[in-house]
Amino acid sequence: MRHDHLISAKQLSRGDIEAVLDRAAEIADDPGAVADARDGALLGLCFFEPSTRTKMSFDTAMKRLGGDTIDMGSVDSSSVKKGESLADTARVIEGYVDAMVLRHPSEGSAKLASEFVDVPIINAGDGAGQHPTQTLLDLYTIRENAGFDDLTVGIMGDLKYGRTVHSLAHALTNFDASQHFISPESLRLPRSVRYDLHEAGAQVREHTEIEDVLETLDVLYVTRIQRERFPDENEYRQVAGEYRIDAELLERAKEDLTVMHPLPRVDEIAPDVDETTHATYFEQAHNGVPVRMALLDEML
Amino acid sequence: MTDTDTELRVSKIENGTVIDHIAGGQALNVLAILGIDGASGEEVSVGMNVPSDRLGRKDIVKVEGRELSQNEVDVLSLIAPAATINIVRDFDVVEKHRVSRPTEVSGVLSCPNANCISTGDEPVESRFEVLDDGVRCAYCDTIIRESLAAHISVA
Ligand SMILES: [Zn+2]
Numbered sequence: 001m002r003h004d005h006l007i008s009a010k011q012l013s014r015g016d017i018e019a020v021l022d023r024a025a026e027i028a029d030d031p032g033a034v035a036d037a038r039d040g041a042l043l044g045l046c047f048f049e050p051s052t053r054t055k056m057s058f059d060t061a062m063k064r065l066g067g068d069t070i071d072m073g074s075v076d077s078s079s080v081k082k083g084e085s086l087a088d089t090a091r092v093i094e095g096y097v098d099a100m101v102l103r104h105p106s107e108g109s110a111k112l113a114s115e116f117v118d119v120p121i122i123n124a125g126d127g128a129g130q131h132p133t134q135t136l137l138d139l140y141t142i143r144e145n146a147g148f149d150d151l152t153v154g155i156m157g158d159l160k161y162g163r164t165v166h167s168l169a170h171a172l173t174n175f176d177a178s179q180h181f182i183s184p185e186s187l188r189l190p191r192s193v194r195y196d197l198h199e200a201g202a203q204v205r206e207h208t209e210i211e212d213v214l215e216t217l218d219v220l221y222v223t224r225i226q227r228e229r230f231p232d233e234n235e236y237r238q239v240a241g242e243y244r245i246d247a248e249l250l251e252r253a254k255e256d257l258t259v260m261h262p263l264p265r266v267d268e269i270a271p272d273v274d275e276t277t278h279a280t281y282f283e284q285a286h287n288g289v290p291v292r293m294a295l296l297d298e299m300l
Numbered sequence: 301m302t303d304t305d306t307e308l309r310v311s312k313i314e315n316g317t318v319i320d321h322i323a324g325g326q327a328l329n330v331l332a333i334l335g336i337d338g339a340s341g342e343e344v345s346v347g348m349n350v351p352s353d354r355l356g357r358k359d360i361v362k363v364e365g366r367e368l369s370q371n372e373v374d375v376l377s378l379i380a381p382a383a384t385i386n387i388v389r390d391f392d393v394v395e396k397h398r399v400s401r402p403t404e405v406s407g408v409l410s411c412p413n414a415n416c417i418s419t420g421d422e423p424v425e426s427r428f429e430v431l432d433d434g435v436r437c438a439y440c441d442t443i444i445r446e447s448l449a450a451h452i453s454v455a
Contacts, residue, residue, distance in 0.1 A: 085422050106417040108439025112424060127415050129440060192441040195431075 005114040005121040006299065009132040009167035010196065014174040021140050023294035024287075031290070034065055034297065041067035041300050044097035046089070047124075048075050048104040053263065053285070054124050054134075058101050061292035067300070070096060087116045094119050099300050102126075120299045128161040128190075134262055135167040137291040138221070141284040145258040146218045148175045154213055156182040157223035157243055157268060159189045164262040165223055166193050173200035180213045181206045184239045187225065210243070214253050220245070220278075222261045222268050246270035250278055260284050313345070316364045318386040318393075319376065324349045326379050327359035329449035333375050333408065334363070342366065355382060374402035378435065379449050401430055409435065409444070410453035416440035426453065 027034055043062040047055050055071070062069050072093065086109055093100060094117040102110050103124040110123035110130075125131045142148070153172060159165050159181055169189070172179055179202060181189055188206060189197075197204050207213055214220070225243055230236035244267060245259065261269055261281040273279050322330055327346050336342055343364035352358035367387050368376075376383055377399035387395040407425035411418050418426050418439045427438040434445035444451055 083421070085420075086417065087423050104417070105415070106420060107413060107415055107441075108417040108437070111439050112417045112422060115424070126417075127440075190442075191445075192436065192443050195436075195443055 004118075005110070005123075006132050006295070007110045007114055007121065007123045008130045009135045009170040010130075012132065012135075012171055012174070017136065017139055017171060017174060020136055020291065020294050020298065021143055023297065024136075024140055024290040027293050027297075028287075028290040031064060031293075034293065036066040037297055038062070038065035038067035038300055041065075041098045042096065043067060043069045043296065043300075044093045044100040045069050045071045046093060046100055046102045046104075047072070048086075048102075048109075049125075050074070051103050051125065054103065054288075055101075057288040058122075058124065058292055058296075061289050061296055064289065065293055065296060067098075067296075086113055090117050090121075099296070122295070122299070125163055127163070128166075129163050130167045130170075131163040131262075132167050132171075133288075133292060133295060134164045135171045136295060137284065137287045138164070138168050138260065138262070139171060140287045140291050141260060141280060142219055142258070144283075144287075145280055146256070148177070151175060151177040151218050152180070152216050153177050153219045153221065154180045154182055154210070154217040155221045155223075156210060158187045158225045158229065159183040159223075160187040161226070161229065162223045165221070166190070168221065169193055169202075170196060170200075173197060173202040178203040179205070180217070182208070182210050182213065182243070184208065184225075184243070187229065210245070210249075211252075214249070217253065217257055219258045219260060220253070222259065222265075224261075224264070224266055224268055240268070244268055244270065245273055247272040247276055250276060253278070312391060313343075313362050313364045313388050314391055315389050316362065316366050316387075317368050318388060319361045319363075319368075319380070320358070320384045320386060321352065321355060321382045322359040322361065322380040323355065323382065324357035324359055326449065327361050329379050329452065330359070330361050330376060330383075332449070332452050333379070334368070334372060336363065373399050375405050375408045377401045378405065378430065404429055404438070405435065408453065409448065409451040411437045411440060411442055412444060412451055413437065413440050413442040416442065 045055055059069050090113040099120040101122045101124045105127050107127040107129040109126045114121045155165050225240050227236050257278050258280045259278040263285055327348050345362040347360040349357045383399045385397055386393045406427045409428055410426050428435040434443050436443045
């Protein structure tokens with residue numbers, strides 16, 4: 001990849017994406033071949049909010065490349081708690097590591113950190129902003145299961161605050177994909193994402209009912225609607241119930257529909273979907289390791 | 301009534317800047333952008349909602365003893381895209397130009413997204429990319445289209 005930092009999926013061209021996915025496929029086929037590829041390299045895991053899975057996935061990827069990781073620990077016990085700025089924290093950790101993975105609750109945090117350090121910054125989620133490495137593993141999963149040509153993708157759930165959605169929507173503009181966004185009115189895509197999709201000339205449709213588009217979809221990407229987005233528990237219950245996928249509903253879908261979810265799920269995908277051929281979310285989670293190995297191998 | 305007549309309603313200045321053709325009602329926001337609140341003693345004349353051939357109604361701001369920097373003019377363009385800037389020396393207009401929109405403005409607007417890293421305690425100025433019909437935070441991508449003046453952060 002030509003970039004020093006990976007901040008947003010907007011940076012990624014189709015060529016960048018395919019290079020990482022091709023490398024990830026090679027690594028998945030023969031992980032032993034890269035067991036020493038990044039021997040001696042050190043990756044800083046800077047997680048300002050908890051995320052066991054993403055952190056473990058990067059940790060695993062780096063160690064499988066023969067490198068190592070250091071972990072800043074939980075925010076409660078670090079100097080961040082004492083009010084140190086992100087810019088200062090990043091500049092200190094820069095001196096220890098060859099690259100930094102950053103997860104932070106504020107939008108724009110990875111961009112800001114990248115202005116203060118020279119080692120590569122990898123954005124592992126900045127508030128409701130972006131989550132580009134999740135997108136790379138999502139795209140890997142889509143390519144494996146549905147291919148990239150003439151693709152109809154439905155993205156459903158919390159589209160307003162869902163950073164995985166924002167990144168995926170940007171990245172899909174590189175491909176021959178029509179995108180359908182399904183959400184409650186109050187959780188529609190933010191203006192900035194719609195602006196970029198429009199600028200990219202993407203085919204975008206917005207819906208409030210999954211039934212309106214289910215039958216046309218090749219991929220259905222489901223995200224969690226968070227309870228804390230709603231002032232009132234009843235309102236949440238009502239909305240959440242309408243955006244729940246189960247095996248019965250999926251009987252109306254294409255036979256080869258791929259159902260994805262960045263996980264963790266709560267109840268937006270019923271357990272009976274797990275038994276269907278549509279369920280791809282666990283495979284999707286596993287793809288995180290070879291994809292992140294490929295990315296680290298390129299960036300470090 | 302011509303624009304020249306209406307200009308006479310506010311006093312002539314000897315040296316300084318006349319900002320003319322500001323959209324009606326925006327004069328106070330222009331002063332805010334320039335950091336003028338009267339407290340530091342600048343001599344300022346303001347005409348609000350005066351008739352204009354070009355705009356119907358317009359505001360005029362005259363600032364004695366101060367020539368605007370390009371950066372200030374750039375920012376003015378966001379809320380007063382039709383404004384003309386007249387630099388006055390010895391009661392004569394020595395330079396007259398339209399504002400033009402910059403590609404970026406720094407340190408002038410504050411991001412309306414309370415969760416944006418640029419609004420926290422970090423050693424950076426706010427930074428906005430200027431779009432055709434608004435501005436966009438360089439950190440969190442938030443787009444502001446309406447009432448830009450409400451987001452002006454200079455005192
Ligand atoms: Zn912002």
